[in-house]
Amino acid sequence: MLSLLLVVLGFFAGLLGALTGIGGGILLTPILALHFGIPIREAIGTSLVAVITTSAASSSVHLQRHTTDIRLGMTLELATSLGAAVTAYLVDYFNRNWLEGLFAAFLLYSSITILVRRGRIKDETPMPANGVVTIPPYEPQRYPLGLSASLVAGGLSGLLGIGGGPIKVPVMFIFMNVPLMVATATSNFMIGVTAAASALVYYRRGDILVELAAPLAVGVFLGSLLGARLAPRIHTKYVVYLLVAIMLYLAAHLAVHIFRGGLS
Amino acid sequence: MSEVREPGFDRIVALVLRWGAYGCFFIMLAGLLTGLFLHGQLPARIERAGVLLMLATPVVRVAVACFLFFHEKDWKYGTISLGVLTILLLGAVFGIGEH
Numbered sequence: 143m144l145s146l147l148l149v150v151l152g153f154f155a156g157l158l159g160a161l162t163g164i165g166g167g168i169l170l171t172p173i174l175a176l177h178f179g180i181p182i183r184e185a186i187g188t189s190l191v192a193v194i195t196t197s198a199a200s201s202s203v204h205l206q207r208h209t210t211d212i213r214l215g216m217t218l219e220l221a222t223s224l225g226a227a228v229t230a231y232l233v234d235y236f237n238r239n240w241l242e243g244l245f246a247a248f249l250l251y252s253s254i255t256i257l258v259r260r261g262r263i264k265d266e267t268p269m270p271a272n273g274v275v276t277i278p279p280y281e282p283q284r285y286p287l288g289l290s291a292s293l294v295a296g297g298l299s300g301l302l303g304i305g306g307g308p309i310k311v312p313v314m315f316i317f318m319n320v321p322l323m324v325a326t327a328t329s330n331f332m333i334g335v336t337a338a339a340s341a342l343v344y345y346r347r348g349d350i351l352v353e354l355a356a357p358l359a360v361g362v363f364l365g366s367l368l369g370a371r372l373a374p375r376i377h378t379k380y381v382v383y384l385l386v387a388i389m390l391y392l393a394a395h396l397a398v399h400i401f402r403g404g405l406s
Numbered sequence: 407m408s409e410v411r412e413p414g415f416d417r418i419v420a421l422v423l424r425w426g427a428y429g430c431f432f433i434m435l436a437g438l439l440t441g442l443f444l445h446g447q448l449p450a451r452i453e454r455a456g457v458l459l460m461l462a463t464p465v466v467r468v469a470v471a472c473f474l475f476f477h478e479k480d481w482k483y484g485t486i487s488l489g490v491l492t493i494l495l496l497g498a499v500f501g502i503g504e505h
Binding site for chain 1: 438457460461465467471486498
């Protein structure tokens, strides 16, 4: 019964994620911790598996459209995977309330970037029907800044069990001069490796609950496949508002929990 | 540099990710379904295999890209990929604080 519930939860997280371009991890970690009573560290490790699933499924689609900059992605992955592995080792030293507070702050920050990005996406030309995308020539700039931001994004990923897209995309788009479509695809591409760098550490420590991770990943996989197909056809405006509403709810719920003395 | 797209390169890396994602999906699904009918260790073992394959997929993806870069004599990005691979493998080898 619990497995079925987790498949459904994963399905909706994957669907929302694919429709709005965020990974499912940002929803899954707090839901697992708050509503399933799972200790925050296990919730993080378990949701990382779902994050890898989303990234693998969706970035294989982006790669076929040739919108992913593998070289840029690989370079920034040096920083994201280092940050993710290091914080995955250090997560024991972080106070639980502190982690939850950081998560709540990240939910707020992500809600804002999602709302801001919506305004920008309208200006982008829609995906052509034949799937062939022309990307204007560009040269990634400010590598030191990009690498530093990636280190932070990776660190947060290892600490919170998320993909970190809401940091990577704006950094590549705004600071490194990469077209938004390429930044989105490349961020998606990097998320799998970033999450794996910390997930391997969590797994070795026994912090990935396999009996929860498997049904979640099954649901996330189905949800993101459906979402990727629906995305060009559906009006994402209301989906974005729904997502932001859920994220704000989770942030508030986390805050309440911290003030009540934290989770187990 | 970055505007040069290599369709073959993209396709091979995409294949690795797709096979990994679909493979894990079916293995985990098999684990869940056998869990409905069977009790004991088998369903959990199948699910664990699926999770491990999922964790391995990005590592294989980096290894394949690393090989392709060196194959193209692109030393710079081959070395970068090797660095990423090293970080991933270090995390897999040195588990600390196990409980």
